[in-house]
Amino acid sequence: ETGKPWKNAAAEVGSSADLAVFMESEGSRFYGKTMPSPIPNRSVRTVRAPIGVCAAIMPFNSPLAGIAWKLFPALVCGNAVVAKSHEQTPYTAIAFARLMKDAGLPSGVFNAVQGTGADVGGPLIEDTRVGLVSFTGSVPTGKLIQKTVSDRPVLAKVCLELGGKNPLVVCDDADLTLAAEHAVASAFIDAGQRCAAGSRIVVFDRVYEAFRDAMVKRAAKVKVGSGPDDECGPVISTQSLERLEAAIAGAVARGARVLCGGRRIDALAPGYYLAPTILENVDPCDAVSQQELFGPVTCLYRAKHFDEAIDLSNSTSFGLTGAIHTFNSNRIEEFIARYRAGLVSINGPTYGAGPHMPFGGVKNSGNGFREPGTEALDVYCEWKTVVVNHDPARV
Structure with missing residues (x-):
């Protein structure tokens, strides 16, 4: 269905x-x-x-x-x-x-x-x-x-x-290949139509370009379709597809840059397929940064230091899940303590609830x-x- x-x-x-x-x-x-x-x-x-x-x-x-x-x-x-x-x-x-x-x-x-x-x-x-x-x-x-x-x-x-507007933070000591893999999975599994989707990727300045290139490269390999080996399916309806296209176009008009995707996949019509989309140069206060899009769209943000990464993570009205990629135990504990959410993942994706785990959020989540x-x-x-x-x- x-x-x-x-x-x-x-x-x-x-x-x-x-x-x-x-x-x-x-x-x-x-x-x-x-x-x-x-x-x-x-x-x-x-x-x-x-x-x-x-x-x-x-x-x-x-x-x-x-x-x-x-x-x-x-x-x-x-x-x-x-x-x-x-x-x-x-x-x-x-x-x-x-x-x-x-x-x-x-x-x-x-x-x-x-x-x-x-x-x-x-x-x-x-x-x-x-x-x-x-x-x-x-x-x-x-x-x-x-x-x-x-x-x-x-x-x-x-x-x-x-809903959720869940961040994945990539610190300057992270395994960038692993972080890119988890960022892509968080953003595009189930076509981003999950409350735990990773729709905000916060990256330390020092590794921003290297991580961006790794994530875009991995996103380009995402298999789109409904087959046994595919990773990203369609969105639920033509209304959702049109809403996502309008959101992307609006963000671009306000200064955002499309790194990949940003368009429907005509070859898979009449299915409602949007190519996995990554945006950068998006204002943290922009609508696409603050509203749950519920589609295969994610945004990259720069953070000069750890405190700014925490502030960006907490800068929406949501608080469902979040992830951080780092091997620094102090940063891990600080993120757990200071990021307001119901689930925190360390060196993993933004999702991952199991049947034995309580799942839910704070604030508007x-x-x-x-x-x-x-x-x-x-x-x-x-x-x-x-x-x-x-x-x-x-x-």
Whole structure:
């Protein structure tokens, strides 16, 4: 449905299965606390309780993993789920629902619904029978969901995993070949249509030209298409393709320079293919520097020193992921401490969440919750405190 290359789609299936195995094992670890009480003959403990009905609203870019990240922890916690897939990728959810039914899941526990946000998503989150809304998608939609739920007669928990404008910092002691490989992968896997895409590459002045040449050389070798050996697939729609072309043209009009790509690939028409694009000479305050483009477009920035690299990394309203390439342990620890994000990668790409790892962001990238990992249990459960008076005379 997304057109992503076969190996990327297969990896999504594998990661979804891994998450199922991991979350299944968490069902036997619903740990609570037992606490002393200052009152004699009284005991206090905490237990996890299911929420009830959870609404899961997914984006188009990872239609299988997007459901798995929400469905499996919700089921382990004892909830029913109503899942609305993106209107551009509806069939994956239907196939997923059939698989769950064939696996023996009782009818009505997992419900896949289809439609636009206005027609289906709105009524779903407005329904007071829904006790949790878990949404992955854009910042404007996430804010609208939070406001809509806050205006309901009965509140609900809202879990938001929103966009990213993720930096990859290349220090002057980095392995430039490795950094270029990870920068290209971060920018162009899934055609850049992932919240963890590396769309800002911050490079120390001393190695800027050498790194730029290495990255452009590697980007030129990216295989574009949907075949078994391809790396970068199409964007999701003609509207996305036109939006990206307009963003690139606007940046160029404001002084940016296209190092590679910057155009659609007519030879692959009617698919919505944009050549992997690298821009330089982009103002850090420019729209393409600040807004999530959700496409195979990344920008290079110069940093005179480490503090400037940190400032550039933190210069957007997002805080989802980030990476730094250096072998200096002080720089590594400083980046971990000072870069505001939910995930930090050292000498790797800007992505890399696993089923056992909490994933989410700060600032406009999320509202504090994490999926998956054991932390997902806190999303899909409510904590209940139980106070037991063992002496009936004290009740």
